[in-house]
Amino acid sequence: MPTTSFSLEIVPPSRPEAISAYQEMLVELPALAPESVAVTLGAGQAETTKEASLTALGIIQNQLMLPAVAHLPGLYETKASISQFLDELASRRVTKVMALRGEVQPEKAIGDFPHASDLANFINRFGSFDIVGASYPARHPESSSWVAELLGLQHKVDAGMSQLITQVFFDNQIYDNFIHRIRQAGINIPVTVGVMPLLSQHLVDNLTHNMGIPLSHRVNQLITKYGNDPQAFRQAGIQYAIDQINELLAMGVEGIHLFTMNDADATKQIKSATFG
Numbered sequence: 001m002p003t004t005s006f007s008l009e010i011v012p013p014s015r016p017e018a019i020s021a022y023q024e025m026l027v028e029l030p031a032l033a034p035e036s037v038a039v040t041l042g043a044g045q046a047e048t049t050k051e052a053s054l055t056a057l058g059i060i061q062n063q064l065m066l067p068a069v070a071h072l073p074g075l076y077e078t079k080a081s082i083s084q085f086l087d088e089l090a091s092r093r094v095t096k097v098m099a100l101r102g103e104v105q106p107e108k109a110i111g112d113f114p115h116a117s118d119l120a121n122f123i124n125r126f127g128s129f130d131i132v133g134a135s136y137p138a139r140h141p142e143s144s145s146w147v148a149e150l151l152g153l154q155h156k157v158d159a160g161m162s163q164l165i166t167q168v169f170f171d172n173q174i175y176d177n178f179i180h181r182i183r184q185a186g187i188n189i190p191v192t193v194g195v196m197p198l199l200s201q202h203l204v205d206n207l208t209h210n211m212g213i214p215l216s217h218r219v220n221q222l223i224t225k226y227g228n229d230p231q232a233f234r235q236a237g238i239q240y241a242i243d244q245i246n247e248l249l250a251m252g253v254e255g256i257h258l259f260t261m262n263d264a265d266a267t268k269q270i271k272s273a274t275f276g
């Protein structure tokens with residue numbers, strides 16, 4: 001049986017009180033032996049956030065000696081700003097990027113890359129980067145139909161993306177339907193499954209209200225049962241992620257991409273109860 005890849009994602013901290021957990025997460029990365037480590041970056045972020053992302057990427061790639069993956073949301077960027085960022089990546093020997101559109105902020109003027117595929121096309125002309133894209137097993141909230149969703153994915157493949165990572169979902173049946181649907185449509189690049197442990201009620205609200213991610217019946221049960229006990233909620237969220245990953249492994253998925261939420265302890269628990 002082919003082995004399933006294991007990769008991680010970290011978030012540069014946006015608040016001072018989140019710095020120590022982030023540092024601990026970075027220190028623990030090598031022992032977790034991920035195939036790669038991605039650094040989250042939202043669209044239209046301040047220059048300081050971009051710099052924090054570049055610092056993390058440099059540390060991961062050149063101090064921890066793990067392949068780093070840069071997130072690159074293009075919506076509010078220009079050809080010049082993307083070229084500059086790609087130069088910064090190259091100087092740090094980072095060769096893998098996740099090309100994204102990014103969240104729409106209605107008050108902001110769109111730049112040179114309205115879609116992730118536009119950005120991927122540009123990156124491919126710019127230099128030799130390995131490009132990853134996002135995919136949506138529960139369909140992208142803006143896609144009017146599955147036909148539109150599949151055409152969007154085909155744009156990503158045509159633009160040279162070599163791998164897809166799925167949006168977070170909580171019911172593996174959604175993934176099973178999705179993978180069959182895209183394979184039948186002839187989209188054949190590798191698909192890695194994004195798994196996010198529900199570590200807090202705040203995170204659940206963020207996923208549902210800001211990212212349009214549907215919850216499952218079992219997640220709703222978890223909220224009802226542990227909604228007012230943060231510690232019990234966190235542990236139940238960790239167990240949910242463990243059960244979800246073990247089921248995905250049994251289904252024969254190509255890769256698991258675990259969002260660490262910068263929680264080293266949760267990440268270690270999940271890794272050891274799934275991949276060992």
Ligand SMILES: NC(=O)C1=CN([C@@H]2O[C@H](COP(=O)(O)OP(=O)(O)OC[C@H]3O[C@@H](n4cnc5c(N)ncnc54)[C@H](O)[C@@H]3O)[C@@H](O)[C@H]2O)C=CC1
Binds near residue numbers: 042073116167
């Ligand atoms: N920062 C992060 O880690 C992640 C962010 N996201 C979010 O996901 C959302 C969309 O990102 P992407 O999938 O990269 O955007 P995208 O531009 O590929 O897709 C957005 C919508 O446009 C459609 N579309 C795609 N290419 C098209 C084209 N060439 N012509 C017309 N329609 C097209 C898609 O079907 C979809 O409905 C954003 O809100 C982004 O922030 C998703 C995953 C990770």
Ligand SMILES: Nc1nc(=O)c2c([nH]1)NC[C@@H]1CN(c3ccc(C(=O)N[C@@H](CCC(=O)O)C(=O)O)cc3)CN21
Binds near residue numbers: 259
């Ligand atoms: N539509 C969409 N936008 C995204 O930005 C996005 C996705 N989907 N899908 C998956 C990845 C992973 N994302 C996330 C989302 C939240 C946290 C997170 O840590 N949230 C904490 C607090 C963050 C903070 O310190 O501000 C939370 O409790 O919500 C991390 C990665 C972002 N990504």
